[in-house]
Amino acid sequence: MATSWTVSGEYMEACSCDFLCPCIPKNSTTAATLDFCKVALAFEIRGGAYGTTSMAGVRFVLVAQSKAIMSHGDWIGGLIIDSGASDEQVAGVAAIAGASGNGPLAMFAPMITDFRGVERAAVKFVKDNGNVSVV
Numbered sequence: 001m002a003t004s005w006t007v008s009g010e011y012m013e014a015c016s017c018d019f020l021c022p023c024i025p026k027n028s029t030t031a032a033t034l035d036f037c038k039v040a041l042a043f044e045i046r047g048g049a050y051g052t053t054s055m056a057g058v059r060f061v062l063v064a065q066s067k068a069i070m071s072h073g074d075w076i077g078g079l080i081i082d083s084g085a086s087d088e089q090v091a092g093v094a095a096i097a098g099a100s101g102n103g104p105l106a107m108f109a110p111m112i113t114d115f116r117g118v119e120r121a122a123v124k125f126v127k128d129n130g131n132v133s134v135v
Contacts, residue, residue, distance in 0.1 A: 005096055005103070007048030007055050010125060012134055015039040028070035037066045041105075042134040044125045050092030058085045059123040060093050061134065062105060064112065077108070078116035082123040094118055 015021050017033040041062040045055045064077040079097055081090050095101050099109035126133045 002100060002102060003051040003092075003095065005048065005050040005055075005092065005101070007043075007045045007050075007096070009046035009048075010044040010132075012042045012125070012132060013039065014042075023070050031068040032066075032070070035068050037068070037070055039064050039066070040134070042123070042125070050089075050096060053086075053088040053092050055089060055092055058082060058089045058093060059125065060085075060097070061123055062097055062108070064108070066111070070111070073111045073113065075108070075112045076114040076116065077112035079118045080121050080123060081118060083120045084122075085120070090118065090120070 015032075016036070016038040017023070021032075021037075022030040023032065023037065041064075043060055043062075045058045048055045059082040061080040062077065063080065064075045066072075066075045079094065081093050085093070096103050097105045097109075099106050122135075124135050126135055
């Protein structure tokens with residue numbers, strides 16, 4: 001039985017395509033600006049839990065590289081989870097971001113054929129006068 005979870009917070013996305021990413025209006029079936037797409041999906045969890053583990057304050061980034069047409073699969077991917085996260089929180093993020101999580105990120109899991117693993121590093125959301133960046 002899958003562990004129940006719920007999270008809420010902030011999300012940012014950036015990719016290697018020219019503005020505006022052509023895959024967005026065509027549901028990832030249009031070729032990227034280049035012969036590949038490098039994408040970073042960054043999350044800052046403000047509240048929620050994975051089972052009995054609080055996920056509040058956890059930040060992480062799903063990084064991936066796909067071929068020009070993302071829906072063709074064969075992605076390279078990995079997770080960067082903030083170094084301040086506990087071992088239990090890391091396990092929760094790995095599950096939520098993977099196929100077993102049954103969440104929005106689970107749809108990407110079958111596309112990733114080369115998962116490079118999980119790393120811990122500082123992940124910060126910086127907010128300055130309405131501008132937000134992830135460092």
